[in-house]
Amino acid sequence: MSTVQQLQERIRSMQDGVPRQPLPTHPALEGLLQLRTGGAYEVDSAGLAIALLSAPSREGSWSAVVGAADFGVEAAAELGVDLTRTVLVPDPGEHWLEATAALLDVVSVVLLRPPPGVGERTAGRIGARLRKRSATLIAWGRWPGSEARLSVESSHWIGADRGHGRLTDRRLVVSVARGSAPPRRVELELAPGVGLRRYGFRQAQPTDEPLRGVG
Amino acid sequence: MRVLVVWCPDWPVVAAGAGLGPCAVLTRSAVVACNEAAREQGIRRGMRRRDAQARCPELVLLDANPDRDVRAFEPVLAAVEALRPGVAPLRPGLLAIKAPGRFYGGEEFAAATIAEKLVGTGIHDVRIGIADDLFSAEQAARLADVQGWRVIERGGSAAFLCALPVDVLDDADLVGLLQRLGLSSLGDLAALPARDVLTRFGAYGAKVHRLARGVDLVQPASRTPPPDLVTEVVFEPAMTSVEAISFSVRRKAEEFIAGLAQHGLVCTALRVEAEGDDAKRSLLSSRSWVHSRWFSAVDVVDRVHWQLQASPSGALVGAPVGLVRFVPEVVEPAAAHADGLWGGGTDELIDRGVARVQAMLGYDAVVVPVRQGGRSPADRQLLVPWGERPSAVRSPDLPWPGSIPSPAPTRVFVEPWATAVIGEGGRPVTVTDRGVLTGVPERFHTGSGSGWQQVQDWAGPWSVSEQWWESSERPGALVARFQIVGVDGSAWLMRCDGDRWWTEAAYE
Numbered sequence: 001m002s003t004v005q006q007l008q009e010r011i012r013s014m015q016d017g018v019p020r021q022p023l024p025t026h027p028a029l030e031g032l033l034q035l036r037t038g039g040a041y042e043v044d045s046a047g048l049a050i051a052l053l054s055a056p057s058r059e060g061s062w063s064a065v066v067g068a069a070d071f072g073v074e075a076a077a078e079l080g081v082d083l084t085r086t087v088l089v090p091d092p093g094e095h096w097l098e099a100t101a102a103l104l105d106v107v108s109v110v111l112l113r114p115p116p117g118v119g120e121r122t123a124g125r126i127g128a129r130l131r132k133r134s135a136t137l138i139a140w141g142r143w144p145g146s147e148a149r150l151s152v153e154s155s156h157w158i159g160a161d162r163g164h165g166r167l168t169d170r171r172l173v174v175s176v177a178r179g180s181a182p183p184r185r186v187e188l189e190l191a192p193g194v195g196l197r198r199y200g201f202r203q204a205q206p207t208d209e210p211l212r213g214v215g
Numbered sequence: 216m217r218v219l220v221v222w223c224p225d226w227p228v229v230a231a232g233a234g235l236g237p238c239a240v241l242t243r244s245a246v247v248a249c250n251e252a253a254r255e256q257g258i259r260r261g262m263r264r265r266d267a268q269a270r271c272p273e274l275v276l277l278d279a280n281p282d283r284d285v286r287a288f289e290p291v292l293a294a295v296e297a298l299r300p301g302v303a304p305l306r307p308g309l310l311a312i313k314a315p316g317r318f319y320g321g322e323e324f325a326a327a328t329i330a331e332k333l334v335g336t337g338i339h340d341v342r343i344g345i346a347d348d349l350f351s352a353e354q355a356a357r358l359a360d361v362q363g364w365r366v367i368e369r370g371g372s373a374a375f376l377c378a379l380p381v382d383v384l385d386d387a388d389l390v391g392l393l394q395r396l397g398l399s400s401l402g403d404l405a406a407l408p409a410r411d412v413l414t415r416f417g418a419y420g421a422k423v424h425r426l427a428r429g430v431d432l433v434q435p436a437s438r439t440p441p442p443d444l445v446t447e448v449v450f451e452p453a454m455t456s457v458e459a460i461s462f463s464v465r466r467k468a469e470e471f472i473a474g475l476a477q478h479g480l481v482c483t484a485l486r487v488e489a490e491g492d493d494a495k496r497s498l499l500s501s502r503s504w505v506h507s508r509w510f511s512a513v514d515v516v517d518r519v520h521w522q523l524q525a526s527p528s529g530a531l532v533g534a535p536v537g538l539v540r541f542v543p544e545v546v547e548p549a550a551a552h553a554d555g556l557w558g559g560g561t562d563e564l565i566d567r568g569v570a571r572v573q574a575m576l577g578y579d580a581v582v583v584p585v586r587q588g589g590r591s592p593a594d595r596q597l598l599v600p601w602g603e604r605p606s607a608v609r610s611p612d613l614p615w616p617g618s619i620p621s622p623a624p625t626r627v628f629v630e631p632w633a634t635a636v637i638g639e640g641g642r643p644v645t646v647t648d649r650g651v652l653t654g655v656p657e658r659f660h661t662g663s664g665s666g667w668q669q670v671q672d673w674a675g676p677w678s679v680s681e682q683w684w685e686s687s688e689r690p691g692a693l694v695a696r697f698q699i700v701g702v703d704g705s706a707w708l709m710r711c712d713g714d715r716w717w718t719e720a721a722y723e
Contacts, residue, residue, distance in 0.1 A: 045723040046625035062565055072720065073584040073596035074623035087565070087601060088582045089572060090629075099572045099580075106568030155704035157722070160674035163652075166620055167674060167698045167706060167722065192621060 023108070023136055024055040028188050028196045032176045033148055037108075038131040040123070042139050042146040046072060048174065049140045051196050052150075053111050054080035056136070061085070061108035066100050067092055068113040068140060079195050097122060104135045113140045120144045149177045153185065168192050171199060216434065217314035217322065217369075218349050221295060221329060222342045222356040223288075225250045226308025229338070230287035231277045239267055242279040284308070292438075294336045298329060303435035311352065311435045314345050326364035334362060347372045349435060350426040354383055372429025377402025384423060401427040442478055446471040446541045453492035453535030461520040464539050468515040471541050476549065481509035484545035487522050492537025499534055503544060507602050508566055515541060517570065521578040569601050586611050590618045590679050591696070592627045592708060592720040617679035619696060624708050624720035631717035632662030634709065636670075636699070645714050646695040650678040659699055661707055662718050674698040676711070698722075 023035040028051070035041065035052065043049045046068075053076070057063050062085045065071050069090040077083050087107070092099040100112050104126070123144040130137055139146060153175050159168035170190040177183035187199040223229060227240040227248040237253035239246045244264040256271035267274055284307035292310060296302045299318075303311045319325035326343040333341045339362070344355025346367035354376065359365040367375045379401045381393045398404050404412075405427040412424040425431040448467040454460050475482055488501045504510075504518045519539060569581050582598035588609040589595040595618070599605040638644040638654030645653050656670045676695035692712055696719070700706045706722035 046721070047723045050625055070626040070628050070721075071584075072592070072623055072625040072627045073598075074586055074592065074627075075625040076584070077586055078621060078623055083584050083586065086584060087569060088584055088598060089576070089580055090582065090598070092572075092576060092580065095575050098575055102568050102571040102575070106564045152723075155706075157672065157700045157704070157706045160672040160698055160700055162655075163673060163675065165674055167622065167700070170622075170706075170722075172704075190622065 020131075021134065023061075024059045026051045026055045026196065028198055029150075029174075029176070029186070032184055032186055033150070035136055036147075037134040037136055039147045040127060040130060040137040040139060040143055040145065042141075042143045042149040044141075044149075044151040046070075046075075046140065047172075047190075047196075048150050048152065049111050049138055050076050050079050050081060052138050053109060054195075056109050057081045057085060062087070062106070063109040063111065064089065064103040064107045065111045066103065066113070067096050067115075068111065071111075097126070100126065100137075101129055104129050104133050104137070107135065109136045109138065111138045111140060114143060116141070118143060147178065149183075151175055151177075216432070217316065217345060217347060218311055218352045218434075219314035219322070219326065219329075220305075220309065220311045220344045220346075220349065220352040220356045221291075221333070222344070222353065222359075223291065223308045223333075223338055224340055224342065226288065227279060227284050228277070229340070230284045230307065231280070233275060233277060236275060237271050237273060238275040238277065240277045240279050247279050281307070290336060291333060291338060294332050295329060298332060299325075301437040303437045305353075305435060309353070311349055312437070313434075322366055323364060326366070330362050330364065346375070346429075348426075348429055348432050350431055351375055351429050354379060357383070373405065376427060376429050377405060384426075386423075389423065405429075444471075444475060444478075444480075444543050444546065446474070448539045450492070450537055450539075453537040455535050457520060457523045460523060460536055460539065461516055464519050465512070465516050467539075468519075468541070469512040471515065472510065472512045475543065475546060479549050480543075480546040481549045482506075482543040482546050483509050484543070485510055485515065485518065486542040486544050487515075487518055488540040488542065489523060489536045490538040490540070491534045493534075496538070497534075499536060505545075505602060505604055508563065509547070514570070517574065521573075573601065588613050588615050588618075590615055590681060591710070592619065592624050593629075595623070596627065617677055617681075619677055619698070619708065622722070625723045626721040628719060628721075631710065631719045634660055634662035634716045634718045636697075636709065636711070636716050643714065644711075646676055646678065646693060646711050648693055650676065650693055650695065652676060656697070656699060659701070659707075659709070659716075661701075661705075661721075669702045670699055671702045671704075672700040 020036045020038045023037055025033060025035045041052065043052060053063055058080045064087045066089045071088060073083065089099050096115065100110055103110055126137065127145060153173040155170060155172040157167050157170050159165045172188050173185055174188055175183040175185045188196055189199040190196050225248050228238050228250045231240060233250060235252060237250065237256050237258065239249035239253050239258055241247065241264055246258060246260055246262045246267055248260065249258045253271060253274060258267050258271060258274065264276065288304065288307040292302050292304055295310060295312065299312050299315055301312055305311055314322050315325045319328050322345045326345060330341050330343060341362055342356045342359040343364035344352045344359055345364065346352040346355050347369060351367050351372040355365040355367050377400065381390050381398060381401060381404065384390055393404060404424060409421065409424055413421040446467055448464050450463065454463070484503060484505045486501060486503045489499045491497045491499050500522055502522050506514060572581050579600040581601040583601055585597045585599055585605045585608060587595060587597045588611045597605060597608060636644045636656045636659040638657050642654055644656050647653065656673050658667050658669055660667045675697035678693050678695040680693050694710060694712045697709045697711065698706060699709050707718055708720040710717045710719050
């Protein structure tokens with residue numbers, strides 16, 4: 001199996017000429033998804049888009065957000081996106097393709113909210129630019145020819161308590177689909193203070209009770 | 216070598232733009248300068264604020280600002296420099312030049328010319344002194360009348376100074392010591408043997424002794440006038456098309472940047488002014504631009520294009536443009552902005568990419584997000600056009616009572632969606648003026664076109680009565696925000712103002 005993967009890797013790197021480097025990926029998605037330069041990835045919600053954007057941004061990459069006028073700046077900052085290295089083009093209008101192409105030349109990751117009905121040809125042109133410039137595209141919406149598609153299958157919010165609390169935690173099941181292979185699922189949680197992580201992964205909690213002598 | 220000193224009395228008060236009434240400038244609640252009207256009321260330097268106010272209740276108090284004093288003195292220096300080069304600024308309010316011997320027909324005429332020029336620039340209290348040495352000239356200026364001058368003839372410094380009290384020396388400790396020694400005038404001090412003064416008071420005392428004798432002939436260092444960096448492009452005949460103007464300013468923009476580079480400078484903030492071609496040269500547009508790095512010639516041309524295009528008539532400027540002027544507002548040494556050995560790195564690239572998008576979509580299409588304080592999610596973020604510095608940012612570290620606690624919504628809608636929330640029996644849920652909910656939310660729709668759904672859970676209200684001073688339809692109305700979770704697991708931030716509901720943000 002690993003031989004097959006190695007061969008695939010070699011074929012892929014020989015096809016484009018530019019080696020495809022791995023990009024920092026959110027630790028909650030470890031084992032399911034590894035972002036690579038030159039790839040396009042599809043997400044269906046703002047939360048996942050910000051999660052994918054946060055890891056490269058935290059490592060010092062510049063990122064751009066195109067076409068998402070409703071991008072939640074504060075949430076992005078809370079989840080680890082470095083706002084000082086982020087540029088926004090909230091309303092590119094009909095020039096979204098040119099603006100994306102121009103920004104792909106200079107930034108490492110572009111989060112694009114494409115208009116509905118992007119064709120194969122358009123996606124192919126952007127894909128060629130991505131490989132040439134070693135950039136990564138995160139499409140928040142349908143994107144033909146994406147390497148992987150992340151979607152929220154179910155989501156559950158905890159803490160509201162019918163008027164007595166507030167939203168604090170969130171459990172969500174995210175599916176990662178690659179090509180025609182059956183999607184793989186992972187259960188994540190959004191916890192206050194720690195951001196997104198695998199559900200069930202907990203560090204040992206220090207107890208508040210002081211130790212008592214026995215016997 | 217004769218010295219001419221120009222003295223503008225009470226400069227901190229003049230620089231602060233005070234009126235004719237009594238006025239004083241203070242640091243740490245002690246008066247550092249006051250005007251003539253205040254002196255008449257008994258205000259003195261060094262007086263405490265409350266003593267000053269007790270003597271003169273209508274006294275206008277101003278904060279001291281040394282930068283402002285220096286800045287306001289710059290036009291005075293330039294005006295004198297226009298008449299005679301080699302101006303030495305001594306301190307704000309006081310400058311010295313070499314007295315012109317013959318050029319203006321004698322020293323008194325030169326003094327009259329300078330006084331007239333300064334009065335023309337709006338400085339009304341000007342006094343001029345001319346003497347052999349700087350100290351005598353300054354003392355002469357202090358004894359001159361308003362807009363007048365006093366000339367101490369050649370070799371007359373010692374005779375002039377000997378009648379002055381020792382108080383004129385600007386050193387309270389020394390003045391006190393000399394008075395206790397029984398030396399009440401500069402003449403008494405000058406009469407002492409120089410050798411004895413040196414052994415008793417050291418080098419500093421010897422210097423003061425030389426001053427008192429009028430033989431301290433040290434020349435003040437004159438300044439190099441700052442280079443004139445402003446560049447103008449004149450159009451003959453005037454032009455109305457933005458494209459044509461942008462094309463025509465290209466060469467001058469290159470010269471402008473090259474001129475800065477000759478002085479080893481780069482421009483980081485630039486003001487572009489466009490004037491009409493009518494007789495009055497009316498200012499058509501003026502705007503300051505800042506750059507995240509520094510302006511290149513292409514950037515300057517882009518700024519001209521954007522600025523003139525922003526006029527309402529689109530590609531045509533409102534009136535014919537006769538002149539475009541580039542005024543560098545902030546210049547910095549080029550060395551501080553030099554590229555590293557291996558190039559300028561990513562930030563330079565980013566600038567180029569962003570400039571291309573700006574050229575496509577307009578100046579404010581590319582923005583940088585900034586967090587700020589506020590109560591609604593939309594208030595808590597600020598989008599600043601690329602290349603501008605964020606201004607008026609509310610601090611996010613303040614408590615902001617009434618704001619929604621973390622986690623923040625991942626989507627914040629620019630325009631809230633109109634929606635509805637109903638409670639038991641289909642009755643609409645509202646919030647009363649006292650912040651009480653009229654029912655439990657049961658069903659809602661988000662306003663995005665998807666249908667009604669059941670409320671699975673909800674939190675709130677966070678009520679805020681903001682901007683009650685604004686004259687809106689419902690001034691002072693209470694706004695309540697709710698977090699509403701639908702049965703499909705989606706969570707929304709909704710606002711209820713009176714009887715209407717809005718979806719402001721989504722937790723996706």
